[in-house]
Amino acid sequence: MDNSDQKNNSNKGNELSTVDNSKELSNFSIENSSISLEGMTDQQIAEVKKRQADAAISIQEKAAKAVIDTRSIDERIQNIADGVNKATEGNAAATLTGTYTDDLGRTEVIMGNTERAQKGKLTQSQQGTSNNGILYVVIVALAVIVIVFVLSN
Secondary structure, eight states, X not given: OXXXXXXXXXXXXXXXXXXXXXXXXXXXXXXXXXXXXXXXXHHHHHHHHHHHHHHHHHHHHHHHHHHHHHHHHHHHHHHHHHXXXXXXXXXXXXXXXXXXXXXXXXXXXXXXXXXXXXXXOOOHHHHTOOOOHHHHHHHHHHHHHHHHHHHHO
16 A cells, blocks of 8 residues: 555545545536646645635535525515415404515515505515605704794894
8 A cells, every 4th residue: 555545545534634636626616617737736736625625615505594594584474474364364454574684685575465465565664764754854844943043033
């Protein structure tokens, strides 16, 4: 058994610590293309492979997070649907809404057995945005009153 066989046997099951001396790195990028490792030292090849492994781990973590987020949204939507079904069975009117933001983006849900739900439009507060229009009108009105008061004296 030569030195490289001993090295590979001692690292069985620990793929990240073994260094393959092949000059092609497969599955590194999209569409089955590969990066040529010709002319690289063993240390450079090991570094490229480490980066490949790190990237693969990162992709797997992101995929797992996306699955969790998707299941979470699905569960929330199912809870809203169940609430609407219970209200309908009880001859009650219901409009249930939810706005969820996660790594997948923003999801807005409106369900119900009312005209508002059938329109499918969320109010600004249901969307999570504030309506400052009234505040601006009050500020302008106060400013006008102050100016009139100052000018009348």
